[in-house]
Amino acid sequence: MNNYDKVKKSFGKQAEKFAAYHMSKVEYTDYLIGRINAEGNEHTLEVAAGTCICGRALAPYVKDVICLDLTEEMLEQGKKLAEKNHIQNISFVIGNAMKLPYDDGSFDLVITRLSLHHFTEPQKLFGxxxxxLKNGGKLVVWDMEAAAEELRESDDAIEKMRDDSHTRILSREEFVLLYQDEFDLQVKETTLVPVNLQSWMELTDTPVDIQKHIVELMTADINGGVKTGFEPYWKEGQIWFDHRWLLLIGVKK
Structure with missing residues (x-):
């Protein structure tokens, strides 16, 4: 099974639960809106949009939004939520982020969220x-930031156990390098996002035996054993960890 098929299978299963998961909380989308600081006239594209969490949040602050994703089930959930909230300046397109069906310089604002670690060629997606994106437009990437170098392999291995559509989390340095030549990088901020381990595994319907193994790895880490890269901790009798979300906003030269 190639990675496109893995992504469609994984996110097809996640679709109904995805929008209610912690990663769509208003506090995070409010933060994003504030940092983007849209002017109101932006023709906007959300790439690998899923249920279009960012696009739906941004819609009141821009001219219009197109949400493009490979997985039909995710887009259907996005449509339902947009209709429920009476968002009218939004459209949903099934498409491949690696071959965007748009002309050069079509958009004022392009955004992708938690997507690059599902691509085998993230540099091509960024390209x-x-x-x-138009010259002078903003390119927004909001994604997970890799663990310390010595723990990256373990971190990615556990992410892949939980969801086999995962490929590799980029480091802050690798993200910045993507922007280096063609952009003025205006925002580069990391936010710690608390994640409940059990809910995180249940979102992807991770098999019970694999869930058990991940719990064992996390518990050993907490108790001073082999480090996972997740820095897990106990909270109210359950295992939690903090994902590192890196927000980058660059203006195209």
């Missing part, structure tokens, strides 16, 4: 988003 496509850069291509369809």
């Amino acid at each position: 496509e988003m850069q291509r369809v």
Whole structure:
């Protein structure tokens, strides 16, 4: 099974639960809106949009939004939520983020959230988003930041156990390098996002035996054993960890 098929299978299963998961909380989308600081006239594209969490949040602050994703089930959930909230300046497109069906310089604002670690060629994805962005437009990437170098392999291995569509989390340095030549990088901020381990595994319907193994690894880490890269901790009798979300906003030169 290639990675496109893995992504469609994984997110097809997640679709109904995804929008209610902690990663869509208003506090995070409010933070994003504030940092983007849209002017109101932006023609906007959300790439690998899923249920279009960012696009739906941004819609009142921009001219219009197109949400593009590979997985039909995710887009259907996004449509339902947009209709429920009476968002009218939004559209949903099934498409491949690696070959965006738009002309060069089509958009004022392009955004992707928690997507690059599902692509085998994240540089190519970034290049496509850069291509369809106008000069002077903003390219927003909001994604997980890799653990310390010595723990990256363990971190990625556990992410892949939980969801086999995962590929590799980029480091802060690798993200910044993507922007280096063609952008003025205006925002580079990391936010710690608390994650309940059990809910995180249940979102992807991780098999019970694999869940048990991940719990064992996390428990050993907490008790002073082999480090996982997650820095897990106990909270109210359950295991939690903090994902590192890195927000980058660059203006295309």
